[in-house]
Amino acid sequence: MKKVLMPLAIVLLLCLIPYVAVRYAGQSYLFGVIVPYAAAALFVSGVLFRLFDWLRRPVPFRITTTAGQEKTLDWIPYSRLDSPATPMQAWVRVLLEVFLFRSLFRNNKAELREGPGFTFASSKWLWLGGLAFHWSLLVIGLRHARFFFVELPGFIVPVEVADRFLDLTLPAFYLTDAVVLAAATFLFVRRLRDAKLRIISLPTDYFPLFLIGAIAVAGVLMRYVTKADIMTIKALTMGFSEMSFEPPGDIAPVFYVHLFLVSVLAVYFPFSKLMHMGAIFLSPTRNLCNNSRQKRHVNPWNRAVKFRTYAEYEDDYREKMKKAGLPVEKE
Amino acid sequence: MSKYVPRKELLAKDILDRPSPLKGDHADKEWWEMPVEFREGNWCFPAKPDVLQEVGFPNPRKWAATDEDWQLPEGWEKTIREGLRSWLKRSRSLKLYLDSCVRCGACADKCHFFLGTGDPRNMPVVRAELLRSVYRNDFPLAEKILKGFSGSRKLTRELIKEWHMFFYQCTECRRCSVFCPLGIDTAEITMVARELLNTIGVNNNWILAPVANCNRTGNHLGIEPHTFVQNIESLVDDIEELTGVQVNPTFNRKGAEILFITPSGDVFGDPGVYTMMGYLLLFHHIGLDYTISTYASEGGNFGMFTSNEMMKKLNAKMYHEAERLKVKWLLGGECGHMWRVVHQYMSTMNGPADFLEKPVSPITGTKFTNAAATKMVHIAEFTADLIHNGKLKLDPSRNDHLRTTFHDSCNVARGMGMFEEPRYVLNKVCNVFHEMPENTIREQTFCCGSGSGINAEEFMEMRMRGGLPRANAVGQVRKAHQVDSLVTICAIDRASLPTLMRYWNPGVSVYGLHELVGNALVMKGEKKRTVDLRENPMAGFGEEGDDE
Numbered sequence: 121m122k123k124v125l126m127p128l129a130i131v132l133l134l135c136l137i138p139y140v141a142v143r144y145a146g147q148s149y150l151f152g153v154i155v156p157y158a159a160a161a162l163f164v165s166g167v168l169f170r171l172f173d174w175l176r177r178p179v180p181f182r183i184t185t186t187a188g189q190e191k192t193l194d195w196i197p198y199s200r201l202d203s204p205a206t207p208m209q210a211w212v213r214v215l216l217e218v219f220l221f222r223s224l225f226r227n228n229k230a231e232l233r234e235g236p237g238f239t240f241a242s243s244k245w246l247w248l249g250g251l252a253f254h255w256s257l258l259v260i261g262l263r264h265a266r267f268f269f270v271e272l273p274g275f276i277v278p279v280e281v282a283d284r285f286l287d288l289t290l291p292a293f294y295l296t297d298a299v300v301l302a303a304a305t306f307l308f309v310r311r312l313r314d315a316k317l318r319i320i321s322l323p324t325d326y327f328p329l330f331l332i333g334a335i336a337v338a339g340v341l342m343r344y345v346t347k348a349d350i351m352t353i354k355a356l357t358m359g360f361s362e363m364s365f366e367p368p369g370d371i372a373p374v375f376y377v378h379l380f381l382v383s384v385l386a387v388y389f390p391f392s393k394l395m396h397m398g399a400i401f402l403s404p405t406r407n408l409c410n411n412s413r414q415k416r417h418v419n420p421w422n423r424a425v426k427f428r429t430y431a432e433y434e435d436d437y438r439e440k441m442k443k444a445g446l447p448v449e450k451e
Numbered sequence: 452m453s454k455y456v457p458r459k460e461l462l463a464k465d466i467l468d469r470p471s472p473l474k475g476d477h478a479d480k481e482w483w484e485m486p487v488e489f490r491e492g493n494w495c496f497p498a499k500p501d502v503l504q505e506v507g508f509p510n511p512r513k514w515a516a517t518d519e520d521w522q523l524p525e526g527w528e529k530t531i532r533e534g535l536r537s538w539l540k541r542s543r544s545l546k547l548y549l550d551s552c553v554r555c556g557a558c559a560d561k562c563h564f565f566l567g568t569g570d571p572r573n574m575p576v577v578r579a580e581l582l583r584s585v586y587r588n589d590f591p592l593a594e595k596i597l598k599g600f601s602g603s604r605k606l607t608r609e610l611i612k613e614w615h616m617f618f619y620q621c622t623e624c625r626r627c628s629v630f631c632p633l634g635i636d637t638a639e640i641t642m643v644a645r646e647l648l649n650t651i652g653v654n655n656n657w658i659l660a661p662v663a664n665c666n667r668t669g670n671h672l673g674i675e676p677h678t679f680v681q682n683i684e685s686l687v688d689d690i691e692e693l694t695g696v697q698v699n700p701t702f703n704r705k706g707a708e709i710l711f712i713t714p715s716g717d718v719f720g721d722p723g724v725y726t727m728m729g730y731l732l733l734f735h736h737i738g739l740d741y742t743i744s745t746y747a748s749e750g751g752n753f754g755m756f757t758s759n760e761m762m763k764k765l766n767a768k769m770y771h772e773a774e775r776l777k778v779k780w781l782l783g784g785e786c787g788h789m790w791r792v793v794h795q796y797m798s799t800m801n802g803p804a805d806f807l808e809k810p811v812s813p814i815t816g817t818k819f820t821n822a823a824a825t826k827m828v829h830i831a832e833f834t835a836d837l838i839h840n841g842k843l844k845l846d847p848s849r850n851d852h853l854r855t856t857f858h859d860s861c862n863v864a865r866g867m868g869m870f871e872e873p874r875y876v877l878n879k880v881c882n883v884f885h886e887m888p889e890n891t892i893r894e895q896t897f898c899c900g901s902g903s904g905i906n907a908e909e910f911m912e913m914r915m916r917g918g919l920p921r922a923n924a925v926g927q928v929r930k931a932h933q934v935d936s937l938v939t940i941c942a943i944d945r946a947s948l949p950t951l952m953r954y955w956n957p958g959v960s961v962y963g964l965h966e967l968v969g970n971a972l973v974m975k976g977e978k979k980r981t982v983d984l985r986e987n988p989m990a991g992f993g994e995e996g997d998d999e
Contacts, residue, residue: 325554434746440675
């Protein structure tokens with residue numbers, strides 16, 4: 121349980137730090153201005169560094185994972201998505217992975233039966249939970265744009281409207297707030313309850329889940345329960361988009377908890393598994409098309425290798441070859 | 452059957468009773484605290500010193516996995532670290548796949564070795580963690596600061612034992628990679644790990660002996676040129692006896708249009724030889740201008756299971772010989788990892804093959820544009836095109852004594868994407884064909900359990916465990932449709948599946964696709980055919996009175 125409790129304790133501590141520092145030590149400038157800017161700078165430079173660090177390494181071979189028929193003879197239909205023949209098809213494959221988690225949709229659950237034997241049951245929960253989690257994070261991220269623009273950018277308006285269509289509470293209840301918390305809970309419980317998941321999980325798997333969960337809880341508290349002063353918050357965040365260093369007004373400490381956890385997430389992101397967000401676009405088994413016999417793929421470090429030539433072979437076996445009636449180069 | 456595997460009843464009971472995360476066991480254990488126990492049946496013999504010397508690999512010595520001291524060379528830690536560093540520099544996929552796993556668990560129950568052993572370290576995610584944990588410990592990353600938190604481990608002798616055990620319980624079949632939302636391919640990790648192990652002399656004789664043979668004699672089995680020719684000539688005699696037709700293969704002939712290369716198992720091993728007879732009949736039937744080389748006499752490439760350079764070195768012979776013989780293009784026989792190499796590595800490693808022509812079928816005129824750069828065509832593509840164009844005279848009822856199913860070989864399935872051609876051919880040459888359950892075929896196909904160089908006798912228990920998911924699927928289609936013939940397009944399958952079937956599904960025989968083609972081909976000038984290439988009676992073709 122240590123690998124669950126330790127990250128949980130760290131997240132709780134991370135909640136306490138800004139709360140205490142702002143409420144009892146008046147550190148609102150540190151946590152409202154300096155930390156967020158520093159975190160944003162580390163996030164941007166860290167992500168760019170990691171992407172560059174991956175991209176500068178060569179892809180020596182065309183190792184597409186083919187999950188469907190390749191393009192061969194004209195009369196055999198081929199799978200454009202699972203065995204893409206062109207770079208365009210490969211990119212559609214990647215984008216469908218990014219937006220719809222196609223590979224996860226394929227998931228099934230193996231069960232050991234008498235015999236012994238196996239059955240494979242359909243298992244879409246991870247796909248559904250993962251999709252709900254990531255999509256609600258995206259929507260939540262998008263609607264936070266209203267804190268950085270005077271008017272919400274046009275394409276986000278319908279997203280925001282759809283998200284609060286239930287109109288249950290005042291201020292309007294956002295569906296994604298509930299979805300993200302439910303999905304994070306599901307992903308957490310899944311790691312605990314399934315023996316396989318419990319074994320493979322590391323503290324670094326629980327930590328981001330708890331962190332994102334805590335960010336969402338703090339946000340929900342602020343919006344629906346303690347009702348933090350939205351105008352003062354917006355004045356601060358609008359300042360961020362203008363690169364202003366003005367001190368924040370009088371804002372409830374729960375806001376600083378929210379902001380600090382987001383800052384921690386931003387700093388943690390580039391140096392952790394969360395970079396899978398970038399990696400998914402670069403994965404050579406998915407983003408390369410399956411045309412390695414049609415078009416030569418070049419390996420920049422292709423090393424010269426000395427192999428045993430035919431001449432050397434014939435030198436060793438000439439007499440035997442002649443006896444067997446095989447043609448030889450040298451008599 | 453083998454002293455390296457318990458009786459079937461005992462192994463079956465063990466698989467059901469042994470704790471496995473599949474059944475909810477081990478939940479509170481940490482995989483890195485579990486012991487590594489080598490015992491009879493779960494390790495392959497290490498390479499013999501003379502074999503290592505012949506291939507120029509380091510640290511030749513006598514040792515066994517059960518030894519306490521593996522006699523690792525001085526400075527082995529540095530060798531491993533530098534090897535890993537070099538690979539990280541040269542391979543984006545390795546770096547990405549070490550960095551980006553989120554441990555979602557989708558791959559966990561996709562591995563045949565995990566299903567057959569229940570060992571948590573056979574879950575693909577953990578297999579990768581074996582290497583990843585060292586990578587995190589030794590390489591500059593922010594996670595390095597958070598030791599203990601990020602699951603990093605020190606490189607120790609014990610850990611090398613763990614690597615040796617579990618990177619040889621992975622057949623590089625890529626089934627997990629199909630399900631991974633990030634496309635992480637465990638084969639990429641296993642290939643690097645095996646290469647690193649080879650640099651400190653931790654190795655496998657069943658892989659390295661064929662490598663040495665292939666380098667010296669041209670093929671894995673170490674068949675010298677005169678014997679190679681004799682073997683095929685004895686098949687020619689068998690064909691004449693069975694069909695009355697004299698086929699005329701040529702060897703090392705300059706100026707032939709096509710150089711045909713197939714795994715040496717087809718020339719030497721049972722039941723591979725029947726597939727070879729099928730090829731010979733087919734080529735005779737269409738009057739193909741082809742030759743077979745005794746120098747490039749191996750389609751397979753066990754170099755792939757040792758190091759990138761060894762794979763390149765063994766593969767180089769194909770183009771070298773094609774250039775010397777001045778053929779137009781290459782035709783390749785049925786094989787799994789051979790086609791992973793030919794399809795995804797050959798042109799990159801040893802191309803461009805500008806001295807060859809873009810492959811065109813001399814019989815149908817079909818241009819194989821999909822092989823325009825590599826200039827090597829798969830025999831199933833070639834035959835499917837012949838049948839589609841009506842160039843073969845076939846009598847599928849000659850295979851009526853067989854009730855077939857088809858095993859997709861991992862490499863051809865997930866490293867090439869060939870699913871339809873073999874099924875098309877099979878359905879044209881036989882009348883009874885049933886698919887296995889859908890989660891066990893095509894891109895989800897299960898490995899035979901012996902691929903990637905672990906088909907050793909002394910590894911039998913693990914092979915029977917790893918092959919269980921495949922065997923179980925065959926068992927299901929046997930029960931439902933009385934299937935008795937498992938058709939494959941892989942030489943390793945033909946070598947390993949008969950053993951697997953005898954163990955789990957007695958009564959199921961293993962066939963190569965072109966053996967069935969050979970049975971069905973109606974040859975010009977043939978005598979009345981009553982038996983198939985194995986001399987088993989065909990149904991309905993017997994002497995009068997015993998048609999049934």
